[in-house]
Amino acid sequence: MLRQAAAGAAAGVLATLTMSAVMVAGRRTGLMNEHPPKNIVRAMLPGSKHRPKPGENMLAALAHLGFGAAAGATFGAVAGRHRTSAPAGAGYGLAIWLTSYQGWLPGLDILPPISQDRPGRPAVMAAGHVVYGLTLARALRRLAP
Template sequence: MNRLPYRLLQGAIAGTAATVAMTATARQLARRLPARDRYPLPPREIIGALRGEGRSVADPGRDEAGLANATLIAHALFGAATGALFALQQRRGAGTGAAYGVTVWTASYFGWVPASGLLKPAHRHPLRRNLLMIAAHLVWGGTLALGLRQIEGSVAGELRRGTEALPDLH
């Protein structure tokens, strides 16, 4: 039986869950930035750029809820896709996951994002914002690796055997 589709699906699920942890981390850290550095975080900036909006565009008719939802969906899908790729690696511990998270940040914010013209490269953003993004990607990668391990363990164990193997939670 070809296990590749299952491995990719497990990685996508773990990547999506890790994106939730990453988003919570980024939101908390963004509150600590100096006021001048508190402009929208990159996922929102990217979706805004794709919609033809600049960061400084003030449009009272803009659908902020729609933009926020599009950002959330796009960010979760990107987390799922990169999580699926991580699941293909042989070494997948928390340290490897954290390093993978920083690699995704580097490839994105020094690579394809500025090359596409969506945002300026990371070195042209404030240092504190870059540190925030690196920390969020460390959390994402570590959570991805740990989540994937849990999913794989559940599939190999409790979910395969059935409910009789689940511990009593009372």
């Protein structure tokens, strides 16, 4: 199980990078403003959660990769090579999105719930999480022992 978790973590980093490409595209098209990882890091650092802070860009990138690796490790440990189908990956990505954007992010008052968010961001983030899950499943099929 440890090898499967390690493979999942590596797959999770790769999946986070592909998801980040979707987020960049969403920002460039004007569908969303700042990336949610930056909002999360900004809220967790001392001071106003609405004001930029030194080092937040690097911390946001590291936090996003770390979260993606942890989620990938969890998926890898539970699923291994056996249940890493595209639908399982997409469903896992959407489950992360719903848990985060309807759960702990609004609960900590970092971002609004999906129904109250600015137009565009929920669609970009849902698509990004589907891409994360699809990439995670495919990479894990290739990496898992």
